[in-house]
Amino acid sequence: MSDARAQILDRIRGGLGRKAGDPTNPAIDRIQTHGKNLIPDRGKLPQDQQVALFIREAERVAATTAKIPHFDNVPTAVGDYLRRHNLPAEVKIAPTERLTALAWQAITVAGGRGEASDGVSVSLAFGGVAETGTLVMASSPESPNTLNFLPMDHIVVISAADIVGDYETVWDRFRERARRAGTEVMPRTVNLITGPSRTADIEQTLQLGAHGPQRLHIVIVDEPPA
Amino acid sequence: MQPTSPNFKANAKAALADRPLQAALGKLAQGFPMRRAEAAARLPEFERLRDQARDIKDHVLENLDRYLELYEAKVVEQGGQVHWCETAADARAAILRICRKAGAISVTKSKSMIGEEIAINDFLEQNGIEPVETDLGEYIIQLRREPPSHIIAPAIHLSLDQVADTFLEKHTDLDPNRAIREPRALLEEARTRLRGKFLGADVGLTGANMLIAETGSNVLVTNEGNADLTYGLPKVHIVIASLEKIVPTLEDATTILRVLARSATGQDMSVYTTFCTGPKRPQDLDGPEEYHVVLLDNGRTKMIGSEFHEMLRCIRCGACLNHCPIYKSVGGHAYGWVYSGPMGAVLIPNLIGMETAGHLPNASTLCGKCESVCPMRIPLPRMLRRWRQRQFAAGRGGFVAKTALGLWAGLVTRPKLYRFLMGLGVAALGQLGSKGKFKWLPLAGGWTQVRDLAAPAGDTFVAQYHKGPRGDQSGDLIRKGWRP
Numbered sequence: 102m103s104d105a106r107a108q109i110l111d112r113i114r115g116g117l118g119r120k121a122g123d124p125t126n127p128a129i130d131r132i133q134t135h136g137k138n139l140i141p142d143r144g145k146l147p148q149d150q151q152v153a154l155f156i157r158e159a160e161r162v163a164a165t166t167a168k169i170p171h172f173d174n175v176p177t178a179v180g181d182y183l184r185r186h187n188l189p190a191e192v193k194i195a196p197t198e199r200l201t202a203l204a205w206q207a208i209t210v211a212g213g214r215g216e217a218s219d220g221v222s223v224s225l226a227f228g229g230v231a232e233t234g235t236l237v238m239a240s241s242p243e244s245p246n247t248l249n250f251l252p253m254d255h256i257v258v259i260s261a262a263d264i265v266g267d268y269e270t271v272w273d274r275f276r277e278r279a280r281r282a283g284t285e286v287m288p289r290t291v292n293l294i295t296g297p298s299r300t301a302d303i304e305q306t307l308q309l310g311a312h313g314p315q316r317l318h319i320v321i322v323d324e325p326p327a
Numbered sequence: 328m329q330p331t332s333p334n335f336k337a338n339a340k341a342a343l344a345d346r347p348l349q350a351a352l353g354k355l356a357q358g359f360p361m362r363r364a365e366a367a368a369r370l371p372e373f374e375r376l377r378d379q380a381r382d383i384k385d386h387v388l389e390n391l392d393r394y395l396e397l398y399e400a401k402v403v404e405q406g407g408q409v410h411w412c413e414t415a416a417d418a419r420a421a422i423l424r425i426c427r428k429a430g431a432i433s434v435t436k437s438k439s440m441i442g443e444e445i446a447i448n449d450f451l452e453q454n455g456i457e458p459v460e461t462d463l464g465e466y467i468i469q470l471r472r473e474p475p476s477h478i479i480a481p482a483i484h485l486s487l488d489q490v491a492d493t494f495l496e497k498h499t500d501l502d503p504n505r506a507i508r509e510p511r512a513l514l515e516e517a518r519t520r521l522r523g524k525f526l527g528a529d530v531g532l533t534g535a536n537m538l539i540a541e542t543g544s545n546v547l548v549t550n551e552g553n554a555d556l557t558y559g560l561p562k563v564h565i566v567i568a569s570l571e572k573i574v575p576t577l578e579d580a581t582t583i584l585r586v587l588a589r590s591a592t593g594q595d596m597s598v599y600t601t602f603c604t605g606p607k608r609p610q611d612l613d614g615p616e617e618y619h620v621v622l623l624d625n626g627r628t629k630m631i632g633s634e635f636h637e638m639l640r641c642i643r644c645g646a647c648l649n650h651c652p653i654y655k656s657v658g659g660h661a662y663g664w665v666y667s668g669p670m671g672a673v674l675i676p677n678l679i680g681m682e683t684a685g686h687l688p689n690a691s692t693l694c695g696k697c698e699s700v701c702p703m704r705i706p707l708p709r710m711l712r713r714w715r716q717r718q719f720a721a722g723r724g725g726f727v728a729k730t731a732l733g734l735w736a737g738l739v740t741r742p743k744l745y746r747f748l749m750g751l752g753v754a755a756l757g758q759l760g761s762k763g764k765f766k767w768l769p770l771a772g773g774w775t776q777v778r779d780l781a782a783p784a785g786d787t788f789v790a791q792y793h794k795g796p797r798g799d800q801s802g803d804l805i806r807k808g809w810r811p
Contacts, residue, residue, distance in 0.1 A: 106411040109570065109624050113392040116631030128393035128575065131386070132541045135576040138379045141372045141585070158595070196612070214612035217526055233596040238504075242610040250555045268584075272577040285405060286577075287542045289608050290559070293600040298552040302464035302480065304487045305354050306510045311463060312518060312525075313552025313599065 126183045135276075136149030137269050144232035144267030151231040152321065155264045158234025162296030163309060164317040168261075175258055176205045178320045179223060181206070182256060186316070188221055193252065197223040197243035202260070205316065222248040223256045229264040229319075233295055236283045237271050240290040249292050255314040257294075262325045268293075328446055328474055330679055332663035335686035342657040347486040352655050355483055362593025363700065368565040371588065380586050381704045383579045384640035388631065394540045394573045395622075401543030405605030407618035415445035418623045422447060422532070422565060425619050426456055431529035437547070437554035438462040439534025440643055441567045441623055443665035444678070445482055447532070458532075459524045461553040463517055470497045476659030478666065479591050479645040482657050487513070499621055521553070531557040531615065533569035536642070537583065538620070541576040541688035544604040545620065548587065548597045555601055556614035564603065564615035571625045571639040583642060591644040608788075626678045634713050638673050640703040647697035647707060653690050662687055669697035669707040685723055688714035714790045727770060746789060 105278035113118065146154060147299060156166050167178050183190055194200045200223060215222060229241035236257050240246040265271060279286045298313030309315050331338060342348055351782070367373045373769055387394055401411045410425075412418040418441075425433060434451060436442060448458040448469065460469040464482035468475060470493050475481030476802050482490070491508045494516055507513055533554050534546040545566045547554040558564040574580050588594040607614035630639055648654045648668030659667035664675050664684070672687035688711045697707045718724055719732065738745045759765075760782020776778055 105413045105417065108413060109411055109628055110392045110395065112624075112628035113395075113631050116628060116633070116636075117389065117392075118632065119392075124391055126390075127386075128390045128397055128540065131575045132397065135541060135578055137578050137580040138383070139372055139375055141376075143370075153723075158381035162594075162598070205744055215520065235596055235600075240611065240614065241608075242612060245612040246555070247559055247613040250552050251341075268581045269578055272581070278363055285542075285604065287544055287602060287604040287667065289604055289606070289611060289614050291544075291602040291604075292555065293594040293596070293602075294598065295600075296552070296593075296598050300463045300514065300551050302462070302467070302482055303490055303510045303513055304351070304485075305358055305480070305483070308510055308514050310518070311514065311553070312461065312556055314519065 116187065133173050135272075140267045140269055141232060144230075144269075145177070146266055148229065148264075150218055151266050152261050152264050155229050155231040156321070158231065159236075159296070160234070162234060163299075164234065164296050164319055165318045166321060168321045168323065170322075172199065172258075172322055173199070173203065174204050175223075175320060175322070176208060179256055180206075180208055182254075186254065188254065192221045192223050192256070193219040193248060194222070195248055198223055199225055213253035214245035215249070217251060219248075219252040221254040221256065223258065224248045224253040226257050226259040226263065227291075228274065229259050230271060230293075231264055231266050232268070232270050236292075236294040238292040238294060239275075239288040240292075241288055241307055246290045246292055249294060250313045253310065253314055254316045255269050255297070256318045256320060258320045258322060260322050260325060264321070313318075328449075328665065329442075329681050330664040330675075332675060332679070332684040332687060335661060335663060335690060338661035338663060339657040339690070342661045345658075348484050348658050351484050351486065354464055355477075355480075355649065356655045359593065359645075360700075363590055363646060363649070364486055364593075366589035366593040369595070370585075370589065373586070375704050376582060376585050377704055380583050380642075380702055381640060383574060383582060384703055385637075387573055387575065388636065388639055391571070391573065391631065394575060395570060398538055398540040398543060398573055401540065402605070402618075402620055403543075404617075405543055407543065407605045407620060409620045412621060413625070416623050418445045418567065418621050418625070419447060419450045421621050422567070423454055425563065425565055425617075426451070426530050429529055429617070431563070433457045433459065433524065433528045434530045434532050435459050435461050435525055435528040435557045435561065436465075436532045437534065437549065437557040438465045438481065438740075439532070439567055440475075440665060441534055441569050442532065443475060444625065445567075445623065446571075447567070455458060455785050455801060459521070459528070461521050461525065461557055462549070462551060463514065463553075466517055466521065467493060470494075474660065474665050476667065477645060477648060478643050478668075478670075484660065499597055499668070500625060525556040525560055528557075528561045530563040530565060531559070531561040532565045532567060533558050535566050535572055535620075536587070537566055537574050537580050538566075538572045539575075539577060539580050539602070540573055542602070544602040546580055546584075547601040547603065548584075548599070549601075550592070550594075550598045552599050555599055558601075558603055558615060559613060563617040563619070564606070565619045565621060566603070567621045567623065569625065569627055571627055587642055587644055589763070590646040590700065590702040630677055635677055635710055637705050638670070638677070640705055641670055641674070642703060643670075644702055646700045646702065650696045650700050651789055652692055652694060652696070657690075662690075669711070670705075673705075673707055673710045673714070681714065681717060681721070681723075685714075685718055686806060688712075688718070689765065731770075748788065749787050750790060753785075753787050755781045757785065
């Protein structure tokens with residue numbers, strides 16, 4: 102296999118007319134600088150307008166949204182959603198203290214990873230991108246990413262302060278977090294989610310809920326994260 | 328798969344007579360281009376983003392060896408493995424080794440054109456491992472044992488009835504009298520069936536839309552969420568990707584994402600864009616225990632520095648297919664291999680040889696629409712012409728075409744003689760045409776069989792131009808000796 106590696110790299114250098122061991126390496130510079138390219142204007146709005154744009158864009162791709170003042174209101178918002186869709190009062194939640202510490206009252210909750218039997222999951226977003234109404238989900242022990250895909254209904258809780266204009270700001274936030282914690286920039290899995298699952302593979306007819314959730318509900322919390 | 332590209336002409340003829348196919352292509356021709364245009368119009372910066380996306384890939388290709396080394400180091404650092412493969416056979420062997428080591432009997436797969444290119448499904452099956460395509464379109468064509476007819480919509484050639492018939496024929500454990508002749512019922516049936524496959528798989532095999540050198544991540548773009556259930560549930564995740572999929576940074580990947588979905592389906596963003604970085608981390612409750620990248624060359628490094636170098640910028644969005652008059656007339660299967668449309672006509676001869684795929688570069692009107700919509704601004708018509716030139720230089724093509732082209736090439740370098748003969752020809756044809764039309768002409772039977780050819784009226788263009796009113800700037804240019 103390492104032979105294949107050498108052959109492949111040699112052929113590339115040959116094609117480019119370059120020799121191995123050239124000391125200048127613009128690739129390293131570009132990666133270290135990780136400069137931003139053009140960011141569309143609509144990703145550069147002031148914070149309050151970003152939240153409004155995020156909601157507009159998310160709803161345009163068939164997600165639903167709700168706005169609540171405090172984290173303590175999350176169980177009520179989830180309860181409203183379950184009643185509206187006539188779903189059993191039972192949800193699988195991401196095992197993060199922000200969710201497990203809430204008073205869930207009449208809703209039966211279990212924390213853990215996603216399982217085939219889960220009907221509704223509730224998870225917490227790392228961020229949101231207003232430009233396209235996209236949720237950014239970062240995997241971790243407190244945020245198993247199977248919760249994003251196995252249930253039919255996915256409810257995502259996000260702090261308004263975590264909604265930013267563009268993806269670039271999210272990457273910077275990952276880098277900043279990694280620098281402080283001394284970890285890798287990227288979590289094992291980052292899922293950018295823009296609306297519920299869909300397919301148009303049968304006669305180009307759009308249908309929601311292909312393999313992932315058929316409904317995506319986003320609960321935006323005004324209270325800044327602790 | 329065994330290419331049927333040498334039979335392009337027969338394939339195309341059959342496709343033109345295939346009614347369900349023509350209905351599907353009609354729908355495609357209306358839908359995709361309109362949605363792309365709307366998405367582009369919604370983003371004022373779209374054209375500048377295309378320029379940047381092109382520049383990013385050009386920079387990558389100029390430094391591809393360096394980026395591959397940096398990417399590999401990053402994957403290894405995070406507990407993954409990179410398997411370098413020169414040929415399709417090497418890649419198949421690498422995948423089989425990983426599957427065997429994991430004791431795999433079932434492999435779920437999310438759509439990958441490289442998977443098609445190396446025909447991994449047949450190979451796994453021959454080795455006693457069950458491959459299961461999970462993208463709905465791919466699943467349908469896997470049941471029918473067909474290649475994809477479009478790079479992003481693999482079952483676009485089929486009608487609802489054909490899909491229903493396939494499910495009735497293949498899902499024999501279900502009630503044969505069930506009502507499934509509507510899209511929702513078909514989707515539910517496939518979803519239920521594939522859910523079981525996802526949960527039972529030992530290995531998940533995905534493609535990659537991009538590989539990021541900065542972070543060692545692979546990017547997966549889907550609308551269904553099938554890729555996420557493919558890598559997320561089994562013990563082992565294998566990524567199969569060709570080596571030009573590299574981009575430098577997260578920012579560069581983002582720029583390409585901004586043009587990818589808009590060009591492909593007319594969405595601003597596909598539903599699921601996933602960045603996978605290595606295997607499961609300590610304390611993770613889910614995720615694969617092993618992470619492998621099978622990195623495939625299969626003829627691509629030979630394109631580096633060649634006249635087809637820029638083809639390696641392609642991000643497989645399918646825009647050139649959706650806008651191509653030939654693709655929209657004959658569909659993807661006529662091209663006879665896994666790729667199709669203008670990108671296929673340029674790429675396929677590079678991968679399987681001009682001898683096998685020589686017809687494909689000729690299946691183009693060179694109208695230029697493909698280049699005008701390509702998010703990476705690949706000069707597809709120029710490269711199609713390069714293949715035609717190579718064919719001519721290699722003495723391929725029919726006797727008539729060769730003689731006619733040779734004659735024309737000789738004449739066109741002698742402008743006075745050329746104009747004199749053209750003048751004669753035009754005058755003679757003008758006389759011969761009946762009521763300004765030809766019902767039949769020698770050597771033009773292919774045209775006159777189905778429609779009349781207009782007879783020339785009067786002079787040649789150049790002659791008329793010289794007679795025309797003076798003072799027009801372009802006329803002056805021609806008179807001063809400028810030649811187009």
